[in-house]
Amino acid sequence: MVIYAGQGDPRWSMDVMWGNRVSNLRPGPKPGLSVELIIDAAVGVADIDGMAGLSMRAVGEKLGRTAMSLYTYVPTKGDLVDLMYDRVLGELPTHYEPRLGWRGSVTSWAEDHLEFHLRHPWTLQVSQARPVLGPNEFAALDTASGILHETGLRPPVLRGILGVVLHYVRGAARTEAEARAAAEETGVSDEDWWHSRSPLLVEVAPDFADRFPMAIRMEQDKPAPPEDPKKPYLESAMAESFAMGLEVILDGIEATMEKAKAG
Amino acid sequence: MVIYAGQGDPRWSMDVMWGNRVSNLRPGPKPGLSVELIIDAAVGVADIDGMAGLSMRAVGEKLGRTAMSLYTYVPTKGDLVDLMYDRVLGELPTHYEPRLGWRGSVTSWAEDHLEFHLRHPWTLQVSQARPVLGPNEFAALDTASGILHETGLRPPVLRGILGVVLHYVRGAARTEAEARAAAEETGVSDEDWWHSRSPLLVEVAPDFADRFPMAIRMEQDKPAPPEDPKKPYLESAMAESFAMGLEVILDGIEATMEKAKAG
DNA sequence: CAACGTTACTTTATGGCGTAAGGAGATGCA
DNA sequence: TGCATCTCCTTACGCCATAAAGTAACGTTG
Structure with a gap:
């Protein structure tokens, strides 16, 4: 498990997040994608498959591209996660009566x-150390x-x-x-899981009730x-x-x- | 980032943790390692390099073995993490005056x-969902x-x-x-990090103080x-x-x- | 004591990952 | 018409967990 934090040029991600991007016309083929599109696709992947399922290959596939093509738009996966994070943070209300x-x-x-x-x-996996x-x-x-x-x-x-x-x-x-x-x-549901484990626990630790009386009391009135x-x-x-x-x-x-x- | 949870035979890890292991003499070469030794080595690796640095290779190397040799003693990495977790939990005091x-x-x-x-x-990465x-x-x-x-x-x-x-x-x-x-x-220390970012922030969002006045107030008297x-x-x-x-x-x-x- | 089954440990291989490197083809401008 | 620049691709490297199969050591049995 890795906790992601962008380590590319900090200036780049900040420009993207604050909307300071310049899109001057330049030679070469028209971009088929955009940073915004990639962020959206990546959020979609992470929402369903979690941070563990978020791979450049998966995001690329969702957009009909290879993993490597994304690096035309985004310097590293860490930076992409940063952008994803600030993107979804926008869903939070900013006003309370x-x-x-x-x-x-x-x-x-x-x-x-x-x-x-x-x-x-997956937002719970984003490091809070360096905003x-x-x-x-x-x-x-x-x-x-x-x-x-x-x-x-x-x-x-x-x-x-x-x-x-x-x-x-x-x-x-x-x-x-x-x-x-x-x-x-x-x-397996939580309930089924407990049903399968508790007999094992009894078998392996017959003196359970004597050893952990307070823990048992804590389980009352669930x-x-x-x-x-x-x-x-x-x-x-x-x-x-x-x-x-x-x-x-x-x-x-x-x-x-x-x-x-x-x- | 992956949150580990053992998915091997639940009976096996419980027997290990509760000390219900039978060590009857069997044919074949003498075991050079033991589950306990592997747990210790793995904890040592994770304490220093974190959950991300905890690989079977790293643990094996610490014990002078290959990664695969560990699978003689431990069914999966997930089970090993379970054992590591309960092991270090033993360091916590069990009595308060x-x-x-x-x-x-x-x-x-x-x-x-x-x-x-x-x-x-690394214990913070262990899933609390299924104890x-x-x-x-x-x-x-x-x-x-x-x-x-x-x-x-x-x-x-x-x-x-x-x-x-x-x-x-x-x-x-x-x-x-x-x-x-x-x-x-x-x-880079937290202090140096902030020193390098704050000018960027000013440059990219000159209206910062007007947009987020409460956030600024919150930073007072640090x-x-x-x-x-x-x-x-x-x-x-x-x-x-x-x-x-x-x-x-x-x-x-x-x-x-x-x-x-x-x- | 020889043969056999079991075990410890190894090497090799599979399919994942992020991403470096290099190449093909498209495009705007000189 | 070049040419610089861009998008996107394939290939490759070094990681990861672990499956599969091979080698050698050992206890037991004939």
Whole structure:
């Protein structure tokens, strides 16, 4: 597994993302493709086959070209992933009704991000260490910042809070995306998988209940597994757990606000 | 990037992890290696070169063998990763002093996990969808459950809380691990990287300040970058941000406890 | 002790990957 | 009409996991 980050000329990808491309007419055959077309095709491949299935050959095939022909338009695969990332980031809303209040806005924001990552699970594989510096990435940061500033807290605290919410949403999305991928790749549902493993566990560790009593207690009162796997995540039984965790975080933010007011 | 999950005979890996191996003497040459030796070598490779650098060739080379010779001991690379994962999970503490209280214990637990993931960054790439079902994985779950049960909250709420804390710790570790990997791979520090990008950003998006005012506000009062990169993360300036986020979560847990008491 | 079956380990091969290198053919301009 | 420049192709290299088959070492059995 590789986490991609463009390592070509940084100037090139930034010009593409910010729309500073010059398309002066030049000799030679007319371009049959374009960077935009390639980004679209690549996103299509990654959405279906994941980051692991995203190969230059696959993208080329989707466009009726060879893998190598893409290098006429894009310097490296890493740069292409950067462009894909900023492209889909544009799907995120950039405005939340102020009358929702910060609590309602953060909730909607978290749900929108969750759905976004489930629609494009490969985005969870893009390294966050060195940002892409594209317009949509900054727009997303600007939106989140705007919501959080409504709490009246100071920037250093807000950065901590943004980290908590972001890590939580991405983590939840990752877990769900991994579960879906596992189910599709193996053709075995989570429920069937557990049904096949638990007898093995009993056989291999007969003293299980004595060794891990707390782990067993933690499993009490589990909700029913999702009825229809095609139903959107946010309407499924598992979304309850997501909402509960988010509620804890929101309460934490509120407590922080009260502390700031008091202190 | 591929997220590994063993897909060989599940029985085999479980027998190895739970120590149910039979080593009856059989004809043929004496085994020069063992599953344990291979796991150790593989962990060594992954700790240094990451999941991307973990190849059967690399592990074999470390043991003075070819890649193929490993398949005498291990059915697939995926199974090997499963074993590696449960192996290193054994490094996590399984006991926290009750006198620390749930708040102190959760804090220590989070710090231990953070350090663990920074010591073995490749563990962040192991899919959490279908657990390995090894003894150390269950021990870790048991420990976390034990701490959280001190809050007196019911299991469904505790699962939500565990998710929040786990996602937060893993997310923070991932961000830090990605930053370190990027610095090492490119030979450019985060600071130098920003110094080279920001002029480009100004050039390509002169209206930046007008378009993303909230994003800029969010950057105010940034702490100084880490002085010595070799210093342990928890003693660095960035750890402040980690502690702040954790504090918000802990306050959220406390608010949840109060609500439960009241309701 | 010789033969045999089992095992450890090797070499070779298959089909994937990103991408370097070089060549063929199309096109706009001098 | 060249010629420079461009698109797109084929080929090739060095990686990857692992299937297949061969060699040699060893315990057991006749």
